[in-house]
Amino acid sequence: MGRWGSRLFKCDEDLDMAFSMATELGVSDRYWKHSMSAMVHQSDILAPPEAKARYQTPEYAVELADVIIPYIRDKLDTDDLGDRLFAASKAQETDEDDPRQETKYRTIILGALIMRAGAKIKNEDLEHLRALMPQINCSLRRSMSGDHGFRPPGRAQFLAALDHYVPGVPRSFLEPSCGRIEADIGHRHLICMRCRVATYCDEECQHAEVESREHQKVCMCPERR
């Protein structure tokens, strides 16, 4: 989902976490019609070409929005499953033996999946996610010690989601980092003409990000990604 292709689902590590999330937290989603990871598979860079082609069709977009996401939202909202998963993930967080912050980052990914579904999430859980943010590694590129934690664009997306999330409204994590989604502004986002992935709510928003120089670190044309 990383709209800039920079983590939060758009990479193997995030997708693997999404894939094993339910099981690791003691819930079997094996017989669900759609698993939680079905919400984020479309951006898997290792997906075979046929799958990638299908993920780009309008039919798939409709199925994702009208079938898969509401299905998962319903699952998470029934009997407070989302809250229970969150509590389970929180309970497994540890500092010891976890230099890669994997258990904490998993809670971040769980929070992102819950918001992706538009499911309810308690205020105290949002607060917990906020408190985790400074504890999670954030690097621009894959480092020698492996690839874990945030990339700056994914981090910006997640912070924007924390500030603007409305239960019932699925958060795609493809929104501008200012947090204004298309439903708020009533028109399509502007798109960066160079990388074609970063989005902005208006020209002022784009200008602000260019000024901050944050985007240029990750902006590259599609051929170079």
Ligand SMILES: [Zn+2]
């Ligand atoms: Zn904006």
Ligand SMILES: [Zn+2]
């Ligand atoms: Zn760009």
